[in-house]
Amino acid sequence: MRRDQSYELVFWHQGTMMAQSSRSIYESLSAQRPVEGLSELPIESILARVLTSFPCAVRERDHQPETVVWQSDNGEDSFAITWSAHHVRVECRQLALEHMTTLVDLAASFSCPLYDPQSGRRFRLPAS
Numbered sequence: 001m002r003r004d005q006s007y008e009l010v011f012w013h014q015g016t017m018m019a020q021s022s023r024s025i026y027e028s029l030s031a032q033r034p035v036e037g038l039s040e041l042p043i044e045s046i047l048a049r050v051l052t053s054f055p056c057a058v059r060e061r062d063h064q065p066e067t068v069v070w071q072s073d074n075g076e077d078s079f080a081i082t083w084s085a086h087h088v089r090v091e092c093r094q095l096a097l098e099h100m101t102t103l104v105d106l107a108a109s110f111s112c113p114l115y116d117p118q119s120g121r122r123f124r125l126p127a128s
Helices: 022-030 042-054 097-108
Strands: 006-011 058-060 067-070 076-081 088-093 114-116
Touching: 006 097, 022 042, 022 114, 042 058, 042 067, 042 076, 088 097
Parallel strands: none
Antiparallel strands: 006 088, 006 114, 058 067, 067 076, 076 088
16 A cells, blocks of 8 residues: 655654644744744754655755665655754655554654654554
8 A cells, every 4th residue: 555645744742741732843844933941853863764664765965955766666655855954754755554654663663753743643662
């Protein structure tokens, strides 16, 4: 199964409950405004895991903002990852559900649950 459209996935870690709604946090992050209470992420470790999980992914350092991009062998499925010190954003295009799940699981392993801006829902991490 694949999503036949563009789909956005966003991840961040907050150490405590926050008064600000998930949608408000997302909007602030999207506007590149700081959000009080978010944890700084181990971005280099997260990106290293993405590059390991998707060996054909490329980190485009000359691109502004810096981006990690991946395209499938069929040339139709792809994603582009951008980030700040406090969040990771994945723009998926025609991406198979299994690849989206890999990205969600990868972020969860860094205690960053999915925020789905299309539905306005922030998911919980599985209990350990």
